Amino acid sequence: MTEMIQEVRVRFAPSPTGNLHIGGARTAIYNWAFARRNGGKFILRIEDTDPERSTSENTAQIIRSLKWLGLDWDEGPEVGGEYGPYLQTERFATYGAALEDLKAKDAVYPCFCTPEELAERREAAMEAKTYSGYDRRCRDISFEEAAARIKAGEPHTWRLKIPLDRGDVTFNDLVFGATSFPITQLDDFILVRSDGSPTYNYVVCLDDALMKISHVIRGDDHLSNTPKQILVYEALGMPTPRFAHLSMILGPDGKRLSKRHGATSVEAYKDEGYFADALLNYLALLGWSLDGSTTLFDAQVLTDNFSLDRVSKNPAVFDEKKLEWINASRIKEMGAPAFVDALVPHLCDYGLIRGGSTVYDNELGLVDGKLADTASIKADVEANRAWYEAIYPLVAERARTIAEAIPMTSYLFSGDTVFYDETSVSKCLKAEGAAVILKNAEEALSGLQQSWSTSSIEEELRKLPEQLGVKPKVIFQAVRVALCGNVVSPPLFESIELLGWENTEARLKKAIEIAN
RNA sequence: GUCCCCAUAGUCUAGCGGUUAGGACGCCACCCUUUCAAGGUGGAGGUCACGGGUUCGAAUCCCGUUGGGGAUGCCA
Numbered sequence: 001m002t003e004m005i006q007e008v009r010v011r012f013a014p015s016p017t018g019n020l021h022i023g024g025a026r027t028a029i030y031n032w033a034f035a036r037r038n039g040g041k042f043i044l045r046i047e048d049t050d051p052e053r054s055t056s057e058n059t060a061q062i063i064r065s066l067k068w069l070g071l072d073w074d075e076g077p078e079v080g081g082e083y084g085p086y087l088q089t090e091r092f093a094t095y096g097a098a099l100e101d102l103k104a105k106d107a108v109y110p111c112f113c114t115p116e117e118l119a120e121r122r123e124a125a126m127e128a129k130t131y132s133g134y135d136r137r138c139r140d141i142s143f144e145e146a147a148a149r150i151k152a153g154e155p156h157t158w159r160l161k162i163p164l165d166r167g168d169v170t171f172n173d174l175v176f177g178a179t180s181f182p183i184t185q186l187d188d189f190i191l192v193r194s195d196g197s198p199t200y201n202y203v204v205c206l207d208d209a210l211m212k213i214s215h216v217i218r219g220d221d222h223l224s225n226t227p228k229q230i231l232v233y234e235a236l237g238m239p240t241p242r243f244a245h246l247s248m249i250l251g252p253d254g255k256r257l258s259k260r261h262g263a264t265s266v267e268a269y270k271d272e273g274y275f276a277d278a279l280l281n282y283l284a285l286l287g288w289s290l291d292g293s294t295t296l297f298d299a300q301v302l303t304d305n306f307s308l309d310r311v312s313k314n315p316a317v318f319d320e321k322k323l324e325w326i327n328a329s330r331i332k333e334m335g336a337p338a339f340v341d342a343l344v345p346h347l348c349d350y351g352l353i354r355g356g357s358t359v360y361d362n363e364l365g366l367v368d369g370k371l372a373d374t375a376s377i378k379a380d381v382e383a384n385r386a387w388y389e390a391i392y393p394l395v396a397e398r399a400r401t402i403a404e405a406i407p408m409t410s411y412l413f414s415g416d417t418v419f420y421d422e423t424s425v426s427k428c429l430k431a432e433g434a435a436v437i438l439k440n441a442e443e444a445l446s447g448l449q450q451s452w453s454t455s456s457i458e459e460e461l462r463k464l465p466e467q468l469g470v471k472p473k474v475i476f477q478a479v480r481v482a483l484c485g486n487v488v489s490p491p492l493f494e495s496i497e498l499l500g501w502e503n504t505e506a507r508l509k510k511a512i513e514i515a516n
Numbered sequence: 517g518u519c520c521c522c523a524u525a526g527u528c529u530a531g532c533g534g535u536u537a538g539g540a541c542g543c544c545a546c547c548c549u550u551u552c553a554a555g556g557u558g559g560a561g562g563u564c565a566c567g568g569g570u571u572c573g574a575a576u577c578c579c580g581u582u583g584g585g586g587a588u589g590c591c592a
Contacts, residue, residue: 013592014592015591015592017591017592047592049591049592050591050592052591053591053592054592111590114590115589115590118589118590119589122588122589125517126517128517129517129518130517130518131517131518131588132517132518132519132588133518133588157590173521176520176521176522179520179521180520181519181520182518182519182520184519185518185519185520185588186519187588189589190589190590192590193590194590195590197590199589199590199591199592200591200592201592203592204592219586220521220522220585220586221585221586221587221592222586222587222592223520223521223586223587224519224520224521224586224587224588225587225592226520227520245521247521247522247585248585248586250584250585252526252527254584254585255585256585256586282528285528285529285540286528287528287529288529289528289529289530289539291530291539292529292530292531292538292539292540293529293530293538293539293540294539294540295528295529295539295540295541296540312528312529313521313522313523314522314523314524314528314529315522315584315585316527316528316529317526317527317528318527318528319526319527319528319541319542321527321541321542322527322528322540322541322542323541324541325540325541325542326541328554332554395553396554397552397553397554397555398552398553398554399553408552461550465550471550472550473550473551474550475550476550476551477550477551479550480550480551481551484551486551486552487551487552488551488552488553489551489552490551490552490553491550491551491552492550492551
C-alpha cells in the first residue's frame with residue numbers, strides 16, 4: 001500500500017458545553033504542536049450541535065483560553081479558511097447532501113423504532129446480559145414500505161447499514177499501535193436523528209473528511225468510536241484519516257479528572273495566578289516527554305520536538321504540586337517588569353494600592369476601609385513603577401503563583417496599620433523586653449530619614465543586638481511582627497524600605513503600645 | 517454482559533533483549549539563615565501488577581490472571 005504524501009492538517013474540535021478544561025487544553029496543545037512540528041495546519045472547529053448545552057459564551061471562553069495558552073490556529077472561528085464554516089451548526093447543508101448520497105448507495109436505512117421502544121429493549125437485553133447494540137429490526141423493512149411510512153410522516157432516524165460481510169475493523173493508532181474491533185460488535189448506529197439533525201459519529205467524519213483532516217488526535221474516550229467512524233468514511237467513500245488517541249487525565253484518586261477534583265478549567269488556573277507557558281509546559285509533559293530528563297522548556301522547544309511516538313499510553317494523574325513547581329520556576333526567571341504586569345490585575349481584584357489604609361485579615365477578606373478603584377491602582381503603578389517592581393525580589397523565591405504573592409505582601413499595602421496574627425503578637429510583642437527593643441529600633445531608624453535604603457536600614461538595625469545584649473533573632477522577629485504582623489514574612493530590611501519611614505514609625509509606635 | 521485499551525517508587529516519566537533500572541515533582545536530613553522560602557549537599561522510596569513461557573540472558577517478546585480506564589445514547 002502506498003502512502004500518499006499528504007499535507008498535515010489537524011484539528012481541535014471542542015463542544016462548547018462548558019469551559020476549556022485541562023484535558024481539552026492538552027489535546028489542543030498536542031494537535032497544535034504536531035501541526036507546527038510538521039509544517040501543517042492547525043484548525044479549530046466548534047462542535048456546537050447539541051443545542052441544549054452549547055452556548056456562544058462557552059465558545060468565546062474556549063477561544064479566549066486557547067489564545068491565552070499561546071495557541072494560534074490557521075483556520076477556524078475568527079480567522080476563517082477555505083474549508084469553513086467552522087461552526088458545526090453552520091454546516092448543516094453538507095450533512096443533508098451526504099445523507100442523500102448514502103441513501104443512493106444503500107448504505108443507510110430508516111428506523112422507525114421510538115426512543116422508548118429502544119430503551120425498553122436495551123434494558124431487557126442488559127438484564128439478560130445479552131445486549132450488543134440495536135437489534136436491526138428495521139433493517140429488513142422493504143423499500144416500498146419504508147417509503148410509504150416516511151411519506152405518511154412517521155418519525156424515523158437513519159441508521160448506518162453495517163456491511164456484515166466486512167472483516168474486523170483494524171487500524172494503526174499512532175499512539176496505541178495496532179487496534180482491532182470485531183465487526184460483530186458494531187451495531188447499526190444512528191447517523192441522523194428523527195428531527196433531521198446529524199449525530200456526532202456522523203458529523204465528525206463528514207467534517208474531518210471535508211476539511212481534509214489528515215490526523216485525528218483526540219481523547220482516549222474516542223478509541224471505541226473509531227471503528228464506527230471508519231465505517232462511516234467507507235460508506236461515504238472518503239479517505240480515512242490517521243488516528244492518534246491520548247490517554248485520559250486522572251484526578252488524585254485515579255478517577256477521570258472532573259469538577260469534583262477542584263479547579264479543572266484553564267481559566268481557573270489563569271485566575272489563580274498560573275502563567276500560560278507554565279501550564280503549557282506542564283500539560284505538554286503530562287503524557288509526552290522530550291527525552292526523559294528535560295522538564296522545563298518553552299513552546300518553541302515543544303513545537304520543534306513534538307512527536308506522537310513519544311506520547312505515553314498510560315493515563316496520567318494530574319499533579320498540581322509539579323505544576324506549582326514549574327510555575328514557581330517561571331516566576332523566578334521572569335524578572336520584575338513582567339511580574340508587576342501580572343500582579344496588577346490581582347492587586348486590582350483586592351483593591352490593594354501602595355500606601356493604602358485598607359486592612360485585611362489573613363484570608364484577605366476586607367476588614368476595614370474601602371477598596372481602591374482599579375483606575376487609581378493602575379495609575380499608581382504607572383507613577384511608581386520602581387516601588388512595585390521592588391516587590392518582585394521579596395516574593396520571587398517564595399510565591400509559586402501570583403495569587404500566593406498577594407497575601408504574602410498585603411502588609412505593604414495597609415499604610416500605617418497592620419493586621420496582627422495573634423500568636424505572633426503574644427510570642428514576640430508581648431514578650432519580655434519587646435517594648436525596649438522596638439523603642440530602640442524606632443530611634444535607630446529615625447535618624448535615617450534622609451538616607452532611607454535597605455542597606456542603611458540593615459546597617460543600623462544590625463547594631464542593635466550588641467547594643468541591647470539581645471539575640472539577633474529576638475530583635476528581628478519583634479520588629480518583623482511589629483511591621484508585618486506575623487513571624488513569617490518576606491525579608492525585613494527590604495520591607496522596611498518599601499514601607500517608608502512614616503508607616504514604619506506609625507507601626508512601631510502602635511506595637512510599642514501593645515508591648516507595654 | 518460484550519468489546520477495546522492500559523500497567524516502571526506517592527505522582528509524571530526514561531527504557532524498545534545484556535543498565536548498580538536513569539531523570540523530575542513530592543518527601544526526609546544537614547548546610548546557609550532574623551522568619552518563611554530559595555539555593556547547596558546527602559538520603560529514603562521500585563520483588564518494573566501477578567503467574568507462566570520464549571531466550572545463554574526479559575522491565576523490554578508471547579500467553580494467561582488480576583487491577584484500572586473507556587465504549588456499548590435520537591451526548592459530544
